[in-house]
Amino acid sequence: MNNKTTIPFGPQHPVLPEPLHLKLVMEDEKVVEATPAIGYVHRGLEKLAEVKDFNQNVFLVERICGICSVMHAQCYVQGIEAMMNIEIPERAKYLRVIWAELHRIHSHMLWLGLLADAFGFESLFMQCWRDREKIMDIMEETAGARVVISINAVGGTRRDLTSEQMAKIVRVVDEIAADMKVLEGALLNDYTVKHRLVGIGTLTKEEAYALGAVGPMARASGVAQDLRTMGYAAYKDLDFQMVVEKDGDSWARTAVRFKEVLECIRLIKAAISKIPAGAEYCVPVKGNPTGEVISRVEQPRGEVLYYIKGNGTKNLDRLRVRTPTFANIPTLLKMIPGSHLADVPVLLLTIDPCISCTER
Amino acid sequence: MFDFLGNVLKNVVSKPATRMYPAEKRQPMKNTRGALGEIDINTCIFCGLCARRCPSNAISVSKTDRSWELNRLKCVICNVCVEVCPVKCLHMDEAHLAGLFTREKVRRIGPAKPAPAKKAE
Numbered sequence: 001m002n003n004k005t006t007i008p009f010g011p012q013h014p015v016l017p018e019p020l021h022l023k024l025v026m027e028d029e030k031v032v033e034a035t036p037a038i039g040y041v042h043r044g045l046e047k048l049a050e051v052k053d054f055n056q057n058v059f060l061v062e063r064i065c066g067i068c069s070v071m072h073a074q075c076y077v078q079g080i081e082a083m084m085n086i087e088i089p090e091r092a093k094y095l096r097v098i099w100a101e102l103h104r105i106h107s108h109m110l111w112l113g114l115l116a117d118a119f120g121f122e123s124l125f126m127q128c129w130r131d132r133e134k135i136m137d138i139m140e141e142t143a144g145a146r147v148v149i150s151i152n153a154v155g156g157t158r159r160d161l162t163s164e165q166m167a168k169i170v171r172v173v174d175e176i177a178a179d180m181k182v183l184e185g186a187l188l189n190d191y192t193v194k195h196r197l198v199g200i201g202t203l204t205k206e207e208a209y210a211l212g213a214v215g216p217m218a219r220a221s222g223v224a225q226d227l228r229t230m231g232y233a234a235y236k237d238l239d240f241q242m243v244v245e246k247d248g249d250s251w252a253r254t255a256v257r258f259k260e261v262l263e264c265i266r267l268i269k270a271a272i273s274k275i276p277a278g279a280e281y282c283v284p285v286k287g288n289p290t291g292e293v294i295s296r297v298e299q300p301r302g303e304v305l306y307y308i309k310g311n312g313t314k315n316l317d318r319l320r321v322r323t324p325t326f327a328n329i330p331t332l333l334k335m336i337p338g339s340h341l342a343d344v345p346v347l348l349l350t351i352d353p354c355i356s357c358t359e360r
Numbered sequence: 361m362f363d364f365l366g367n368v369l370k371n372v373v374s375k376p377a378t379r380m381y382p383a384e385k386r387q388p389m390k391n392t393r394g395a396l397g398e399i400d401i402n403t404c405i406f407c408g409l410c411a412r413r414c415p416s417n418a419i420s421v422s423k424t425d426r427s428w429e430l431n432r433l434k435c436v437i438c439n440v441c442v443e444v445c446p447v448k449c450l451h452m453d454e455a456h457l458a459g460l461f462t463r464e465k466v467r468r469i470g471p472a473k474p475a476p477a478k479k480a481e
Contacts, residue, residue, distance in 0.1 A: 020364050040416040059415035130377055137389075150438050158439075257367065 003027065011040050017344040018355040022348070026341060034336040036329055042359040053314040054080055054289055055154060057126055061306075064321065065357040066147045067110060068102040071299040072321075074154035078232060078360020079295030079308045080154050088283060092156035094275040094329060098144065098169070100233070101264040102269070105176070106135040106256045107300035108264075111352050112187060118345045119196040124186050131179050134172050141165065156282030166272045173265045174266055178269070180261060188255055199250035201335035201347045204248055211330040216256040217351055221248035227298035238270045246257040253350045288314050289354050299324055301352045323357035388454040393437045394458040396450065399428055401468045403449040410441035410450065426470040432460055 011019035019040035025033035028226045045064055049057050062069040074096055080194040081088060113128030136146045142165050143149035151157050161169075172335045187193060207213045207222035218225050219242065228235045243259040245252035289310030296305050302324030317359070328351040335347050364408055378388065406428070408421040418434035419441060421427070443452045 001471075056413070056415035059436060063436075140392055141389045144391055145437070148436075158443075260467070 004032070009344060009348075011347075015348055016114060016353065020348070020353055020355050021041055021053055021250045022336070022344070024336070024341070024344065029340050029342075031336050031339055031341060031344065033335055035114045036333065038329075038355060041356050042358070043356075045360040046321065049319040050316055054310070054316055055108075055285075055314075057316065057319065059150060059152060059320070061319075061321070062148050062150060062152075064323070064360055067107045067354065067355050068103070068299040068301065068304070068357065069148045070100050070152065071297050071304065073150070073235070074100055075295050075297035075304050075306045076308070076319075077152045077154050078235045078267060078297065079293045080289050080310075082295065083286060083289040083291050083308065083310055084157055084285065086283065088156045089278070089280045090234075090276045091139070091160075091278050092281045094271050095157045095161060096152065097178050097234045097238065098161065098166075098268055099139075099157075099277075101136060101150065101268045102135055102169070103149075104300045105173075105261050105264045105329050106132050106139070108261045111257060111300075111349070112183075112254070112258045113260075115195075115346070115349050116187070119193070121186075121193065121299045124183070124193075127179075128184075128185060131176050131183075134176060138169055142169075153282060155285045158282065160279075160281045163273075166275070166320055170269055170272055173268055174327060177262065180258070184258065186324060187258055188251070193250060195201060196343075196346060198247075200250040200343050201350060202247070202249045203331055203335060205246075207334060208248065208331065212326045212327050213302075213331045213333060214327045215261065216253055217302065217328050217331055219243060220252040221245045221247045225303075227296055227303050230296075230304060230360075232297065234271060234274075235267075238267050240267065245268060250346055250350045257352075276327075286313055289316070301325055301354055301357075302327065316353075321357075321360060323354065323360075325351065325354045328353070329358070381451055382476040388456065390454070392454045394440050394453045395432075395437060395454045396430065396435055396441070397453040399430075400451075403429060403447050403472045404428055404470055405447055406470065407446060409444050409446065413440050413444050415440065428468045428470070428474070430466040432457070432464060432466060 007024045007026055008100065009022040009024050011021045021037040023035040024031050029287040045060060049060055052060055058073050058077060064072050091136050109128050109132035113125040116124035131193050140146050142161055143151045143159060151159055174291060203221045203224040208218050211222065222244060224242055224244050228240045230240060241263060243256050243263055245256050266325045290312040292309040294305060294307050295302055304324055305322040311317045332348065332351050336344060339347060406421055406423045406426055408423065410417040411421045415438060416434045416436050417473055418431045420429045442452050
């Protein structure tokens with residue numbers, strides 16, 4: 001009996017507002033084949049980067065994606081600084097870590113909420129987003145905007161944190177840590193939630209490695225890979241502990257992101273306690289970048305890679321971005337065949353897709 | 361069971377987490393980048409630095425016409441123009457703008473003679 005049906009999943013679908021199209025070939029309730037199609041939000045940002053000057057590009061790369069904007073800019077400025085041999089002030093390195101980790105918390109809280117929403121747990125979704133709102137308020141208070149906060153600049157950061165602001169950040173992240181204890185009961189230990197996550201979309205360590213998974217996808221399958229261990233910015237002084245799970249299923253991926261929020265909170269508090277005093281947080285930049293460089297940073301979704309080529313003028317020759325979602329789509333295609341249609345939204349979400357990153 | 365009861369009581373007596381938005385607006389925070397404020401055109405020297413540094417090419421400046429023009433629909437409110445202005449004639453407002461309904465640009469023409477403006481500095 002060959003009773004195959006093809007269902008178009010997306011580009012507009014109930015899971016997330018980003019346009020990922022999956023062509024699902026179904027046999028009754030089971031998916032036997034999934035073909036992805038992307039390209040609905042391509043904006044030509046890489047080409048645009050060649051006509052803007054290298055300082056303006058910081059604002060451009062931030063707009064590749066809202067929820068990892070800080071890390072996009074951080075990756076870009078670190079690349080330019082490496083090309084131009086700029087030594088940024090120590091304080092700026094710590095400031096970058098604080099803002100980047102706050103951003104990671106907000107991204108993971110957003111994802112945890114969306115996951116709850118994907119399996120229909122509306123109130124959990126709202127609880128996660130309520131805590132996220134506290135981070136957004138900190139962002140607005142310290143950096144001047146909620147999402148695209150524009151604090152990275154070539155040579156350091158654009159704003160400094162006062163000691164009162166840092167005290168407030170510590171107070172708020174402590175509040176979030178307390179709330180996370182309550183959320184843990186629902187997100188990781190609840191019987192019903194576990195039914196939707198445990199054993200769904202299992203990816204072995206070998207598969208994750210072979211398919212080139214990055215970020216929480218790889219770490220949930222036991223591949224210990226996190227660029228923060230390389231110690232860029234101030235991470236080398238903060239005793240970063242990687243979060244790794246072994247199961248490789250949807251529950252493990254939720255657990256990795258959940259525990260990473262707690263690790264972010266620890267990193268923020270460590271950075272605030274160790275931040276060197278001093279007024280200098282940005283150095284003036286002279287000249288133009290020449291040569292080529294590859295810059296890598298750990299985003300909430302995994303490793304982002306920037307290839308930057310300068311030619312001695314204020315414009316760049318080439319800016320190439322490899323975003324984490326692009327690396328994680330093959331794992332999605334490995335996980336979906338064999339699963340039920342009702343699990344596809346959850347599986348799609350567990351790779352934490354950011355399509356506007358992928359297509360730029 | 362007691363957890364549950366505690367939550368119910370807490371939710372009955374506590375204030376709502378949300379705000380009745382259009383009726384009740386939150387005050388903007390200090391140093392928020394809300395919208396690019398009105399230019400002080402009498403101080404402006406029309407050097408065009410803001411236009412050259414603007415990442416989204418939202419500003420155009422003409423020295424001959426002594427005009428300064430802002431396309432609000434292009435502006436990404438990044439504060440760069442305010443930071444680079446040599447005479448500090450630009451500033452950032454903390455309050456956000458309401459939606460725009462026209463594509464009309466903000467156009468300001470400076471006073472005719474350049475000499476008095478320099479003297480005033």
